[in-house]
Amino acid sequence: MKIMKGPYLYGICPSVKIHPPKFYVVKLRRVKKLLDKNIGEGIGGGKVFRIPYKDIEAVVSEVYLKEFGSKEIQKRAAEDLEWIKEKALMHEKVIETAMNNSDGLIIPMKFGAIFKGRESLISSLKKDYLRFKNLFKNLNGKAEYSVKIYLKSKPLENEIRKSSPIIQRKLEEIKSLPAGRQYFLEEEVNEMAKKEARNSINNYIPLFLEKLKGFTEELKENKILGKELTQRNDPMVFNGAFLVKKEKVDRFQKEIQKLRAEYEKIGFTFESSGPWPPYNFV
Amino acid sequence: MKHPKIQTLENITTSGRPPIEERVTLIDALDKVLEKGAVLDGEIAIRVADVDLVFIGLKLLITSISRAEVLRRGEDSSGGAVSKEDEEYIKGLEREIERAEGNIPRIIEASDPKKAEKGIAQLVLTLVKLIKDLMYREAKRRMGKGNLSEVEIQKLGLTFKALDKKIEEIRAIFGLEDEELNLDLGPLGNLM
Numbered sequence: 240m241k242i243m244k245g246p247y248l249y250g251i252c253p254s255v256k257i258h259p260p261k262f263y264v265v266k267l268r269r270v271k272k273l274l275d276k277n278i279g280e281g282i283g284g285g286k287v288f289r290i291p292y293k294d295i296e297a298v299v300s301e302v303y304l305k306e307f308g309s310k311e312i313q314k315r316a317a318e319d320l321e322w323i324k325e326k327a328l329m330h331e332k333v334i335e336t337a338m339n340n341s342d343g344l345i346i347p348m349k350f351g352a353i354f355k356g357r358e359s360l361i362s363s364l365k366k367d368y369l370r371f372k373n374l375f376k377n378l379n380g381k382a383e384y385s386v387k388i389y390l391k392s393k394p395l396e397n398e399i400r401k402s403s404p405i406i407q408r409k410l411e412e413i414k415s416l417p418a419g420r421q422y423f424l425e426e427e428v429n430e431m432a433k434k435e436a437r438n439s440i441n442n443y444i445p446l447f448l449e450k451l452k453g454f455t456e457e458l459k460e461n462k463i464l465g466k467e468l469t470q471r472n473d474p475m476v477f478n479g480a481f482l483v484k485k486e487k488v489d490r491f492q493k494e495i496q497k498l499r500a501e502y503e504k505i506g507f508t509f510e511s512s513g514p515w516p517p518y519n520f521v
Numbered sequence: 522m523k524h525p526k527i528q529t530l531e532n533i534t535t536s537g538r539p540p541i542e543e544r545v546t547l548i549d550a551l552d553k554v555l556e557k558g559a560v561l562d563g564e565i566a567i568r569v570a571d572v573d574l575v576f577i578g579l580k581l582l583i584t585s586i587s588r589a590e591v592l593r594r595g596e597d598s599s600g601g602a603v604s605k606e607d608e609e610y611i612k613g614l615e616r617e618i619e620r621a622e623g624n625i626p627r628i629i630e631a632s633d634p635k636k637a638e639k640g641i642a643q644l645v646l647t648l649v650k651l652i653k654d655l656m657y658r659e660a661k662r663r664m665g666k667g668n669l670s671e672v673e674i675q676k677l678g679l680t681f682k683a684l685d686k687k688i689e690e691i692r693a694i695f696g697l698e699d700e701e702l703n704l705d706l707g708p709l710g711n712l713m
Contacts, residue, residue, distance in 0.1 A: 245565075248561070248564065250559075251559075304565075307565070307567060308565050312567060313567065313568055316567045316568060316569045317568065317569060323551075323555070323569055324551065327550070327551050327554045327555055328547075328550060328551070328554075330554050331550045331553070331554045346559050347553075347557075347558045347559065348558050348559050348560070348561070349554070349555075349556075349557065349558035349559065349560050349566075350554045350555050350558070350567065350569065351566045351567030351568070351569070352560070352561060352564040352565075352566060353564060353565045353566070353567070354563065354564055354565070355563075355565070359563050362563070363561045363562060363563050363564070366562065367561060367562075385549050391700060392700075393699055393700075417671075417675055417678075418675070418678060418679055418682070419674050419675030419676060419677060419678030419679050420671075420674050420675065420678055421678065422678035422679070422681055422682045423660075423661065423664065423674070423678055426657070461552075461556075464548070464552070468548055468552075469548065472698055472700035472701050473700055512549055515549075515553065518553040518554070518557035518558045519553070519557050521557075521558060521559040
């Protein structure tokens with residue numbers, strides 16, 4: 240019985256230019272094989288290696304089709320949190336290492352891309368060759384950075400309470416009332432400040448993005464993650480990925496520092512991470 | 522350039538919760554890998570269920586929506602017509618309860634006694650605050666209808682104020698942040 244294996248695809252890189260001494264050309268193959276040896280095993284336990292097509296290369300490792308194509312695995316992927324976590328992190332790690340082996344250039348694949356065989360992978364590469372070439376052109380010298388913004392509402396509400404003339408006037412008005420009734424009116428003022436704070440977020444976020452725009456090439460806005468995911472008490476108010484040119488990374492990060500210095504005191508927290516493979520720009 | 526450090530599964534299970542930075546990157550990594558990235562024709566994809574559900578695996582400790590339902594049924598069977606105002610009021614209560622629920626599942630971590638203590642304090646305070654907020658709403662409704670005397674208003678207002686202060690005090694003792702008891706969804710939630 241034949242055991243069927245197929246390539247699990249992590250990402251696509253431009254061919255790495257290797258310059259061995261002229262009389263060693265024969266050994267080029269071996270050099271290529273060693274290229275990703277620092278990655279070790281991929282998903283499913285196979286070695287990570289590259290399949291070339293023209294001047295691009297697919298970073299893959301072999302998996303048993305039966306194992307990964309079966310219903311059980313689909314069920315597992317849909318239900319077993321630990322399994323997904325383990326495999327998905329492996330996927331990300333392989334991509335990241337391969338990216339570093341390829342001058343920081345890779346088209347990362349979404350988790351779980353498996354081909355029936357080498358031929359079907361090559362025919363996919365052939366079909367999308369131009370698309371990949373264009374992507375490489377666009378991504379060259381750039382990396383993805385994540386920016387997430389959180390907001391603690393209390394400091395912003397306090398700020399608004401201080402700066403809003405309407406609220407100030409209301410507070411003045413109720414000062415002379417009996418304490419019991421005063422409580423109810425104070426609560427109304429608090430509600431007002433809360434509402435105002437909520438509305439003002441719509442002004443702050445575009446302001447932040449405008450400031451970062453000068454140092455970034457592209458922005459992809461992602462959906463806001465809930466508290467269960469962020470494990471933070473203050474809610475997320477912005478989640479995005481920026482494509483940043485290498486030479487602008489420093490200034491981009493300085494700008495985030497500046498935003499921190501200016502807006503942290505009214506409750507905003509800025510979280511950035513990177514460089515990432517450009518998952519959001521492929 | 523600094524590279525994001527990815528926490529491996531082993532580290533997570535053996536050392537408890539990873540430090541904040543790594544946790545952040547972990548979520549980021551999973552989010553990117555499972556949701557984003559290129560897709561090609563002709564591939565067999567491992568289909569992961571709804572990504573949000575995968576991460577969250579959320580269990581609610583209290584399913585108090587049923588309480589609101591009982592309330593609604595009670596009004597129905599009483600025979601009296603439910604006014605639009607009443608209906609909205611009940612809807613408001615339901616929303617309030619749902620908001621509180623959101624805070625509860627994350628709260629109690631039984632493996633760590635210190636965290637568990639804090640968690641229980643948080644749970645109790647969240648509920649106390651919920652009840653207070655519901656009473657407050659009821660009081661305001663009656664005020665609006667003109668059912669309360671000046672003395673009653675005075676009493677109620679002072680009681681609420683005292684309750685607020687007490688909640689604040691206990692909150693400070695257990696080192697809980699204001700947001701941890703916050704029953705509204707913050708800047709993203711709907712206004713009552």
